Amino acid sequence: MNIAWGITGAGHLLKDTFAVMEELKKEHRITVFLSGGGEEVLKAYGLWGRLNEICPGDYLEEIITSLSEGKSAPTTGRFFLKKYDMLIVSPATTNTVAKIVCGISDTLVTNAVSHAMKSMIPVYIVPVDQKEEEKETVLPNYVDRDICENCAKCPPQKICDTVAFGDRKIDLLKCTACGDCVFVCEHGAVISGKVVKLKVRKVDAENVEKLRKMEFITVLESPEKIKNTV
Ligand SMILES: Cc1cc2nc3c(=O)[nH]c(=O)nc-3n(C[C@H](O)[C@H](O)[C@H](O)COP(=O)(O)O)c2cc1C
Known part of the structure; x- marks a missing residue:
């Protein structure tokens, strides 16, 4: 399969996401679409080298960055050409989820989601904040x-x-x-x-509920669940 994979700027679930990508990479081709925040945060967690192994740079195994794509994100045109079987967004920040439910597509990842939906390609999203609850995250x-x-x-x-x-x-x-x-x-x-506690906001949990109702989108509970969709 050819998998398009959006990574946004969340530290939470990032390492779990990488473990799943590395497993799926053995049998599938993965193109990663990075939001600007996604690139910065994954570098801050020391994952840039591992990403280059997952996406060595051959066709449909590239890292597509916001910097290289400018504002108009021409590479997302590949969705119209049906080059991908699915789009996964993991981890998805609260910011990206909010934009998707409002139909905004002004980042590389939200633009990829919009193009995949218009092309009737299934989109699987793992939001970092799904329920109103207290949780822990690592700085x-x-x-x-x-x-x-x-x-x-x-x-x-x-x-x-x-x-x-x-x-x-x-x-x-x-x-x-x-x-x-x-x-x-x-x-x-x-x-x-350093592990810190934080509370998931009501607005973020509500946005995930809206996301669940959107056509062509499936919300997944964790990166681990992505394996059942491939
Ligand atoms: C180290 C670090 C970790 C972050 N982790 C999260 C996170 O877990 N969840 C989240 O919603 N935002 C997180 N952010 C904030 C987002 O990166 C920021 O809101 C960014 O604008 C999101 O843009 P994007 O959705 O286009 O990637 C983090 C920022 C930093 C610097």
Whole structure:
């Protein structure tokens, strides 16, 4: 099968999504469509290298980025040409879900959804926030300023290959989550794997209910469930 896969800017469910993509990649071709947020967030979680293995760059196995597609997203024209058997969006941010239910298609991923629907191609979506509930999520690495001693020769800054480690903070747009900074800070000020609690908003849960009612769209509970659709 030829699978189109939209990735949006959610940290939640991102690693589970990658595990499923890697499994499906063994038998299917996957083209990834990245929203701008999707590209930034997956890089911040250190997943860019794994994505390049899933999508080595051959035809229908490419990474399509918002930057390369501009505002009009010409590659989504492939849906009209029926090049894909399905579109999966996982993880889908609250932002992307809200846009889809309102018929907005101003990002690469929402545009792909619109084109797939117009082409009567099935769309499977895994929203990160589905029910009004409290949940936990893992933050990317960050500097805790209350612990940071502001050393004159900051070892994390010195060893950071991508120059993401700046003045007592990490630039997530440059960070590849290699994790070296966590180990070289002798004060333990670089925090990794911090779990935080948050509450899903009512509006986001309501949008998922609206999404369920849309033609050609199926909402899936988790990335794991994607395997049953292929
Ligand atoms: C590290 C990081 C993790 C994020 N995780 C989530 C998330 O789990 N769910 C969510 O709805 N937004 C999350 N966001 C915010 C979205 O990336 C942001 O709203 C973005 O504009 C979404 O655009 P998109 O829907 O086009 O990808 C996160 C942002 C950052 C920086």
